[in-house]
Amino acid sequence: MIHISVCVYAFAAVLGALSHIVYFRRGEHHKETLPYLQLFTASIPLSALALAHFLHFTYAQALLRALCIIGSFVCGIWTSMIIYRAFFHRLNRFPGPWPLKLSKFSQLVSSWKLDAFRRSYRQHQKFGNFVRTGPNEISIASPSAATVILGPKSQCHRSPWYEYAIYQDLESLHSTRDYAVHEARRRVWDRGFSVKALRDYEGRVTDYTYELMSKFSLFAGKPIDAAAWFNYYSFDVMGDFAFGKSFNMLQTGSYHYAITWLDSSMTLLGLFTPIAWAIPVGAIAPLIGATFRRFIRFCNAQLDERRVKGSKVPDITSWLLKAAPDVNDVEATKWLHGDARLIIVAGSDTVAIALTHLFYYLALNPAQVDKLRKELEPLMRSDEPFSVRNVQNAKHLNAVIHETLRMHPPVPSGVFRTTPPQGITVDGTFIPGGVNVIVPFYAIGRSEECFAFPNEFIPERWYEQPDLVKEKDAYAPFSLGPYGCIGKQLALMELRTVVSLLVSQFDIRLAEGEDGSKLLDESRDAFTLRMEALEVVFEERGKKV
Numbered sequence: 001m002i003h004i005s006v007c008v009y010a011f012a013a014v015l016g017a018l019s020h021i022v023y024f025r026r027g028e029h030h031k032e033t034l035p036y037l038q039l040f041t042a043s044i045p046l047s048a049l050a051l052a053h054f055l056h057f058t059y060a061q062a063l064l065r066a067l068c069i070i071g072s073f074v075c076g077i078w079t080s081m082i083i084y085r086a087f088f089h090r091l092n093r094f095p096g097p098w099p100l101k102l103s104k105f106s107q108l109v110s111s112w113k114l115d116a117f118r119r120s121y122r123q124h125q126k127f128g129n130f131v132r133t134g135p136n137e138i139s140i141a142s143p144s145a146a147t148v149i150l151g152p153k154s155q156c157h158r159s160p161w162y163e164y165a166i167y168q169d170l171e172s173l174h175s176t177r178d179y180a181v182h183e184a185r186r187r188v189w190d191r192g193f194s195v196k197a198l199r200d201y202e203g204r205v206t207d208y209t210y211e212l213m214s215k216f217s218l219f220a221g222k223p224i225d226a227a228a229w230f231n232y233y234s235f236d237v238m239g240d241f242a243f244g245k246s247f248n249m250l251q252t253g254s255y256h257y258a259i260t261w262l263d264s265s266m267t268l269l270g271l272f273t274p275i276a277w278a279i280p281v282g283a284i285a286p287l288i289g290a291t292f293r294r295f296i297r298f299c300n301a302q303l304d305e306r307r308v309k310g311s312k313v314p315d316i317t318s319w320l321l322k323a324a325p326d327v328n329d330v331e332a333t334k335w336l337h338g339d340a341r342l343i344i345v346a347g348s349d350t351v352a353i354a355l356t357h358l359f360y361y362l363a364l365n366p367a368q369v370d371k372l373r374k375e376l377e378p379l380m381r382s383d384e385p386f387s388v389r390n391v392q393n394a395k396h397l398n399a400v401i402h403e404t405l406r407m408h409p410p411v412p413s414g415v416f417r418t419t420p421p422q423g424i425t426v427d428g429t430f431i432p433g434g435v436n437v438i439v440p441f442y443a444i445g446r447s448e449e450c451f452a453f454p455n456e457f458i459p460e461r462w463y464e465q466p467d468l469v470k471e472k473d474a475y476a477p478f479s480l481g482p483y484g485c486i487g488k489q490l491a492l493m494e495l496r497t498v499v500s501l502l503v504s505q506f507d508i509r510l511a512e513g514e515d516g517s518k519l520l521d522e523s524r525d526a527f528t529l530r531m532e533a534l535e536v537v538f539e540e541r542g543k544k545v
Contacts, residue, residue, distance in 0.1 A: 004055075004065055004069075008069065009068060009069060009072040010072070012069050012070070012072035012073040012076065013072045013073065013075055013076035013079070014076060015073060015076060016072070016073040016074060016075065016076025016077040016078075016079075016080070017076040017077065017079060017080035018076075018080075019073075019076075019077060020076070020077045020080040020081050020084070021080060021084075024077065024081070025081075025084065028160050029277075030160040030163060030276070030277040031163065033277045033278065033281060034281065037281065040070075043066075043070060044063070044066055044067060044070060045063075045066075047062075047066035047069065047070065048062040048063040048065075048066040049062070051065055051066055082102050082103075085101055085102050085103075085135045086101065086102060089101070089135065089136075090432050091132050091135075091136065091138065091432075091435065094130050094131070094132040094138055095127040095128065095130070095131065095132065096123065096127055096131045096132030096133055097123065097133075100132065100133055100134055100135075101132055101135060102135065103135065104133075104134045104135070104137075104274045104275050105274075105275065107133075107134075107274040108271075108272075108274045108275055111270070111271050111272075111273070111274050112271065114267065114270045114271070114524035114525050114526055114530070115524070115525055116270070116273065116274075116412075116413045116525040117412030117413045117440070117442040117443075117525045117529075118442075118525075120133070120139060120413055120414075120438075120440045120442065120443050121440070121442055121443045121446060123139070124139065124141045124440065124443045124447075129141050129142035129145075129427070129429075129449075130142070130426075130429055133438065134274075134436065136434075136435055136436055137435070137436040137437070137438065138431060138435060138436075138437050138438070139414075139437075139438040139440050139443075140426055140431075140437055140438065140439060140440075141440050141443040141444050141447055142426055142427040142429070142449070143427060143444075143447070143449050143450050143470070143471035143473070143474050144426060144427050144471070144473060144474075145426055145427075145439050145444065145474075146439050146444065146473060146474060146475075146476040146479075146480055147473045147480065148424060148425075148426045149417050149424070149426070149437055149439050150415070150417070150439055150476060150479055150480040150481050150483065150484070151480045151481045152480070152481045152482065153481075154417075154424075154481055155420040155422075155424070156417040156418060156419055156420060156424065156437065157177060157179060157417065157418055157420070158176075158177040158416070158417060158418070158483065159416035159417055159418045159436045159437075160177075160276070160277070160418070160436070161273070161276045161416040161436075162174070162175045162176075162177055162416070163175070163177060171334065171335065171338050172335070172338030172339045172341065172342040173185050173186060173189055173339055173342060173486070174342050174346065175338070179482070182482070182483070183482065185335070185339075186482070186486065188319065188320060188323040189316075189319070189320070189339075189486050190486070191319045191322075192315075192316040192317075192318075192319035192320065193316075193486055193487060193489060193490060197314065197316075197319065198489055198490060198493060200313070200314045201241065201314075201315075201490065201493070202387070202388055202389075202493065204237070204240060204241075204313070205237060205388070205493055205494055205497050206385075206386055206388070206497055208233060208236055208237050208240075208246075208250070209233070209494075209497050209498050209501050210501070211236075211250050211251075212229065212232075212233045212250060212498070212502075213501060213502065213505060213506075215229065215250060215253070216229075216502070216506060216538040217505075217540060219538070220506075220538060220539055220540045221537060221539050222537065223511035223512075223514070223535040223536065223537055224535070224536060224537075224538070225533045225534065225535060225536075226355075226356055226359055226360075226534045226535075226536040227352070227356045227519065227531040227532065227533055227534045228255075228533065229250075230351070230352040230355040230356050230359075230498075231249075231255075231259075231348070231352045231531070232247075232249035232250050232253070232255075233250060233351075233352070233355075233498070234347070234348040234349075234350075234351040234352040234355075234494070235247050235249055235256070235259055235344070235348045235352075236248065236249055236250050237347075237348075237351075237494065238343055238344050238347040238348045239344065240315065241315045241316045241317070241343060241347070242302075242303075242306075242315070242316060242317055242340050242343040242344050242347075243302040243303065243305070243306045243317070243340070244306045244309070244311040244315060244317070247259065258294075258295060258298045258299075260291075261291040261292070261294050261295035261298065262295050262344070262345065263530060264291035264292070264295075265291055265292040265295050266345075266526040266527065266528065266530060267524070267526050267530070268289065268292055269526055269527050270524060270525055270526030270527060270530075271526075273413075273527065295341075296337075296341070299337065299340055299341045299344065300337045300340075302340070303317070303336055303337055303340040307321060307336070316343055317336075317340060317343070320336055320339055320340075321336070324336055343487075345528070346485070346487060346528075347487050347490070347491070349410050349528040349529070350410040350478075350485070350487075350491045350528075351491050351494045351495060351498075352531070353408060353410045353528070353529050353531060354401065354404050354405055354408070354410065354491075354495055355495065355498055355499075356519065356531055356534055357404050357407070357408040357519070358400060358401065358404040358495075358499065359502075359508055359534075359536060360510075360516050360519065360534055360536075361400075361403075361404065361457045362400075362503070362508050363508045363509050363510045363536055364457075364510070364516075365457065368400065368457075368459065369503060369507075369508065371396050372396055372397060372400065372499070372503050373503060373504065375394050375395070375396045375397060376391060376394060376397065376500050376503065376504060377504070379391050379394060380500060380504060386497070386500070386501060388493050388496050388497045388500070391496055391500050392492075392493075392496060394496075394500075395462075395463045396459060396460075396463075397496060397499060397500065398462070398496075399459035399460065399461075399462035399463055400459045400499065401492065401495050401496070401499070402459070402462045402475070403457055403458065403459040403461065403462065404457075405475075405477035405478075406445045406451070406475055406477065407445055407446070407455075407457065408442075408529070409441035409442055409445060409477040410477065410528050410529060411441060411479075411527060411528055411529075412440075412441060412442035412525055412529055413438070413440060413441075413442065413525055413527070414438050414439045414440040414441045414442070414443075414444075415438070415439055415441075415479055415483075416436060416437070416438055417436070417437050417438075417439070418434065418435065418436050418437070419431050419432065419433050419434060419435045419437060420433055421433040421434065423435075439476070441476065441477060444474050444476075445474075445475070445477075447474070449470065449471065450469075450470055450471040450474035450475075451468065451469060451470060451471075451474070452467070452468040452469075452470060453468065478491075502538070505540060505541060506538040506539060506540060506541065507538075507539045507540075507541055508536060508537070508538060508539075509536070509537050509539070510534075510535065510536060510537070511535035511536060511537050513535075514534065514535040514536070516534060518532045518533060518534070519531060519532050519533070519534045
């Protein structure tokens with residue numbers, strides 16, 4: 001039997017190091033996650049068979065030596081990578097947790113807590129506005145970060161994180177990195193959020209709000225989970241706008257099974273966000289990705305049914321369908337499927353998260369409720385049907401909404417971008433080209449450089465006390481620029497409608513024993529916030545017992 005010299009293992013290690021220096025260190029490789037995994041998996045038995053055939057090892061001996069050779073190659077890659085990242089990387093001048101400079105796997109260890117936005121906030125408190133949160137990643141919480149990185153003049157583009165979607169034909173307006181494709185697709189979406197379209201939606205938003213109020217009247221004086229009920233409301237509204245029918249959660253008072261699948265899917269996203277290239281692996285795994293695939297199939301089926309049956313009233317999907325009239329167009333259908341899911345996820349989370357936190361603060365601050373009522377009562381005549389247009393310019397109403405979104409942005413960890421080849425300068429600090437950057441909305445919203453008394457709920461800062469807003473451009477809960485949230489005005493319509501009508505009819509207080517700590521300290525960050533319960537008592541005005 002021929003023995004394999006140690007030189008062979010050394011050569012494999014050197015080859016691994018060279019592959020990192022020449023190939024893996026350059027460009028983007030996230031799209032090849034599955035091919036790399038398949039190649040690595042296949043190389044082990046193939047190498048073992050080759051050793052057994054040509055060098056006459058037993059199969060057990062051949063397998064052991066194949067593992068050693070391939071292991072040496074991988075060790076070479078990792079050794080080169082760690083040395084480069086620790087001592088020679090261009091981002092070494094930026095402070096940050098030492099393990100994250102070497103690999104984001106260390107963040108994966110703690111990601112099971114799903115508290116990324118809290119961790120980000122602590123990191124910025126410790127290290128400052130610029131924190132190295134990965135080998136090639138910087139989190140930037142300086143005052144002009146949102147404008148420079150996300151604004152209309154920004155040359156940054158979406159980072160590789162967004163391409164997790166392409167593995168399941170999930171590409172949508174939210175996931176595409178191709179600017180030209182995004183612009184073309186956005187023009188289609190724009191029609192669904194025009195002033196005329198929003199007026200068509202207004203009546204249904206009001207109807208669902210009255211349905212929510214009727215449920216609160218049934219439970220008047222009793223504790224209810226406000227987080228759950230605001231989720232029921234927002235998902236029912238967006239189900240109507242996406243599929244032409246609601247999820248009927250306001251009627252049943254419980255989560256639709258598809259929404260529980262969505263929650264599991266978003267949890268998967270939150271767990272793997274530190275190493276987003278691994279999301280496709282999790283998505284196809286039999287156990288991990290099962291609910292993810294079920295939710296996809298459900299949404300696809302609902303969209304296909306909506307496409308066949310049509311709708312008597314205009315909704316967001318009707319505008320998307322007008323741009324894809326050919327039911328046999330496979331590519332157009334894929335876009336429709338991806339965009340329908342986007343309507344559900346993005347449209348529902350923002351509203352529910354904002355409403356839950358907003359009513360938490362109103363329950364703590366009766367003076368804010370009184371101030372809202374004094375402002376709204378002249379604008380909401382009892383002899384006329386409610387119209388959100390009558391209250392859309394109410395200063396304190398809008399201030400309460402803005403203050404809630406500042407303190408609790410729906411995407412708390414922020415969004416991901418990649419700097420252009422020439423790099424960017426943010427508040428005097430140069431960031432090289434090709435670096436992944438994060439704009440951490442939660443950390444910026446709590447920054448003393450941007451807002452005075454950042455941890456206090458002071459709606460008046462948005463109109464009566466402007467000196468409390470040091471950097472107005474730092475406020476970007478709906479993001480900014482060409483990739484900004486296209487549904488912003490619809491979300492604001494829902495928020496204004498619900499707040500106006502509920503405050504007018506109900507007194508609000510926290511249930512006995514409720515202090516909001518579970519909502520504030522235990523809600524999970526899965527890109528969007530997955531809220532824990534908040535027990536609130538809604539009591540009809542004038543009917544206190």
